[in-house]
Amino acid sequence: MARESYHAALATAERPVEDDAFAQLLSGEDHAVDDVQWITPQPPRKRRRWIGWTITLAVIVALVLGGVWVWNTYTPQLKNLFGTAAPADYPAGKAHGEAIVTVNSGDIPSTISSTLYKAGVTKSSNVFYQMLLDTGQNPTFYPGVYKLQKEMTAKAALSAMADSKNRLDHSVVLPEGLTQSQILQRVSTGLNIKLADLQAAVKNPKDYGVDAPSLEGWLFPALYTFNPGTSAHDVIKTMVDRMKQELSDAGVAAPDQQKILTIASIVQREARQAQDFPKVARVIDNRLAQGMKLQMDSTAQYGYGSLHNGTASSSSAALNDPNPWNTYVHTGLPKGPISSPGAAAIAAALNPAAGNWLYFVTVNMNTGQTVFSSNYADHQKAISQMQAWCKANPNSGC
Numbered sequence: 540m541a542r543e544s545y546h547a548a549l550a551t552a553e554r555p556v557e558d559d560a561f562a563q564l565l566s567g568e569d570h571a572v573d574d575v576q577w578i579t580p581q582p583p584r585k586r587r588r589w590i591g592w593t594i595t596l597a598v599i600v601a602l603v604l605g606g607v608w609v610w611n612t613y614t615p616q617l618k619n620l621f622g623t624a625a626p627a628d629y630p631a632g633k634a635h636g637e638a639i640v641t642v643n644s645g646d647i648p649s650t651i652s653s654t655l656y657k658a659g660v661t662k663s664s665n666v667f668y669q670m671l672l673d674t675g676q677n678p679t680f681y682p683g684v685y686k687l688q689k690e691m692t693a694k695a696a697l698s699a700m701a702d703s704k705n706r707l708d709h710s711v712v713l714p715e716g717l718t719q720s721q722i723l724q725r726v727s728t729g730l731n732i733k734l735a736d737l738q739a740a741v742k743n744p745k746d747y748g749v750d751a752p753s754l755e756g757w758l759f760p761a762l763y764t765f766n767p768g769t770s771a772h773d774v775i776k777t778m779v780d781r782m783k784q785e786l787s788d789a790g791v792a793a794p795d796q797q798k799i800l801t802i803a804s805i806v807q808r809e810a811r812q813a814q815d816f817p818k819v820a821r822v823i824d825n826r827l828a829q830g831m832k833l834q835m836d837s838t839a840q841y842g843y844g845s846l847h848n849g850t851a852s853s854s855s856a857a858l859n860d861p862n863p864w865n866t867y868v869h870t871g872l873p874k875g876p877i878s879s880p881g882a883a884a885i886a887a888a889l890n891p892a893a894g895n896w897l898y899f900v901t902v903n904m905n906t907g908q909t910v911f912s913s914n915y916a917d918h919q920k921a922i923s924q925m926q927a928w929c930k931a932n933p934n935s936g937c
Contacts, residue, residue, distance in 0.1 A: 627666045634688040634695060639762055641712040642700075644682045644728050651680055659689040660696050667693040682728055684710040684762070709767055713760040713778075715881035716807045718846065722758050722879065726774060736771040746772075747779040756800040756876025757782050782879075789885055801872050803880035803888040808837035808846075811907030815899075816887035818911050822896050831897070833866035833873075841877040850936055851901065900925050904936045 638658045642651060652668035655661045670693040671677070678697065684707040687699050699705050711729030713722055719741065727734040741754045749757055758775070759782035765774060782800075791799050802823055810819045826833050836853045840846040842864030843857035858867045863874035880888075896911040898918035902925040910921035929937035 627663045627669070628692050629662045629690045631692050631695070634691045636689045638687045638689045639707075639712055640685045640687055640700075641725075641729075642680050642682050642685065643725070646680065646682070648680070655687075655696055658687070660687050660691050661693055662690070667696060670694060670697070681706070683707065684712055684729060707764060709769070710762065710764040712762045713758070713879070715760045715884065716878045717760065718841070718878050719753065719755045719758060722778075730765060730769070730774065732771050732774065737775070740771040740775045747776055748783075749779060751797050752875055754779065756804050756879055758879050759785055760879050760881050785882055785885060789882075789889060791885075791889065797875065798872065799885065799888050800876045800880065803884040804876035804878045805833075805835055805837060805873075806887050807880040807884040808841075808878050809835055809899075810884075811901050811904075811909060813883050815907075815909050815911075816884055817890065817892035818894065818896060818909075819899060820887040821891035821894050822899055822911070824891050825895065825897055827871065829897075830870065832868075832870050835866050838864050838866040838873045838877055842873070846877070851904065852937060903928055904932070 638660050640654055640658045640660060642654070646654070648671055649665070649668045652661070652666070653664045655667050656664040661667050676697075678701065680700065685700055685705050686707055687696060687705060691699070709730055711726050713725060717725070723734060723737045723741070726732060727737055744751050744754050744757070747754070747757075751757070754775070758778040761781060763774075763777065765777070783796075786796050786799070802820060805823060806816050806819045810816050823833060823835075836851065836858075837846065839853050839857045839860070842862035843854075843860045845854065845857050858865070861868050863869065864877060866873055894911070895913045898912045898915065898921075899909055900918065900921045901907060901909045902921060910924065912918040912921055925937075929935065
């Protein structure tokens, strides 16, 4: 069979042809292969429909996922664009109550903005600072204690701070968890007392009826207002007497005061939320009962002099330093308190929560979320959770 005739016959057997061409082939007429009009087979309609729906579905899924990503990533901007974002500032006329705010020497506007928010004065942490930027103002903020109101507008807060009537002269605010050196610095600035005079006043704890190596932990955190000219000794005595009164009101016997203050000071520094104070106190008690080292980073950092380096983690040098406060090296409580605890921490030291926890770790530095565990395996999982959060949130105090 000739090559062309073979291919033509093969094609005829496998493909349909138009009616006229097919009839001519049946009649025996000789035709060249090129004369035959072949009909190209079409794909099944169902397959086309399936492919079309698949492409449409893929496009829809891509649009949905893209929309979700855009919304999650740019929610604040989108809300501002469409006018649905919650107002960053309180409305005028809503101010009420009292809020005490301390401006420290060296505080910059962004720091003061955050301080106002934490005190409940402004609605968001940056609204005060943003208001200054938007209005082009660059006011001078004088260090001191200011009596403002809660839920003020940023503009009203600025006006109140500019009014000398709202500045509490000869006053100082001592937050919970400060060390003795930090307290003396704040007192010196707030009361205009020479730092050297305050340092001399705390040298001998027995001058204030305290049987301890130092007054660390014995200066109660609170707002203090003194008459002009009050001596350094009298200022320190007022703070020590206030702590003695708090311990007495809590039912702490004199022989137990140093121990309770030591535990409470660790609780104050370790717990990120007041609700966790009793749990941290229980971990301390459980470890002491089992003869375990406390292994509290705050104690290692305090003894090494790195308690205020801005991170929760301790350096290898701090963890291995043999100072008497390092509970990674020594078993039992440290040599003494590591900060001045408040009433809530003292109460927790006296009344720990019920539980068998031996470990805890903060897994979110922003919210203070802390995971407590009774075994090392669970604690390791919590540490992994913390590490993942820290990796996703750099420069967040890890």
